[in-house]
Amino acid sequence: xxxxxxxxxxxxxxxxxxxxxxxxxxxxxxxxxxxxxxxxxxxxxxxxxxxxxxxxxxxxxxxxxxxxxxxxxxxxxxxxxxxxxxxxxxxxxxxxxxxxxxxxxxxxxxxxxxxxxxxxxxxxxxxxxxxxxxxxxxxxxxx
Numbered sequence: 001x002x003x004x005x006x007x008x009x010x011x012x013x014x015x016x017x018x019x020x021x022x023x024x025x026x027x028x029x030x031x032x033x034x035x036x037x038x039x040x041x042x043x044x045x046x047x048x049x050x051x052x053x054x055x056x057x058x059x060x061x062x063x064x065x066x067x068x069x070x071x072x073x074x075x076x077x078x079x080x081x082x083x084x085x086x087x088x089x090x091x092x093x094x095x096x097x098x099x100x101x102x103x104x105x106x107x108x109x110x111x112x113x114x115x116x117x118x119x120x121x122x123x124x125x126x127x128x129x130x131x132x133x134x135x136x137x138x139x140x141x142x143x
C-alpha cells in the first residue's frame with residue numbers, strides 16, 4: 001500500500017471522528033493528514049509528509065483555538081441572562097401547558113419565563129407557586 005493511501009485512510013479516520021464528536025479540531029487534523037497525502041502523492045519523502053501534516057494541522061488547530069478563545073463563551077439556548085425579571089419567590093403563576101421535556105412557559109411580571117416542576121408528583125395544569133430560581137428556570141410547585 002502506498003504512503004498516500006495510508007495518509008488518506010488517516011484523513012478518513014479523522015473526518016469520521018469529527019463527525020461523531022462534532023469537534024472542529026479533528027477536522028483541522030484531517031486537513032493536515034490530507035496535506036501529507038498530497039505531499040506523498042507528489043513523491044515527497046516521509047519527513048516532508050510529516051512536516052506538511054504538522055504545519056497544516058498544527059496551524060489549523062492553533063488558529064481555531066485562538067479564534068474560539070477570542071470569541072468567548074457562547075450563551076446556552078436556554079440562558080436568558082438579563083432577560084429574566086426580578087423574581088418574587090412565592091408569587092403565583094398559572095400553567096396552561098406542560099412540554100414533553102417537563103418545562104412550561106408562564107407569564108411572570110409581564111415576561112414569559114420557563115418553569116420546571118418541583119415535587120414527587122406529575123406536573124398538572126393550574127396555579128403554581130414559584131419556589132426558587134434554578135439558572136434560567138423558575139422552579140414551580142403546585143398549589
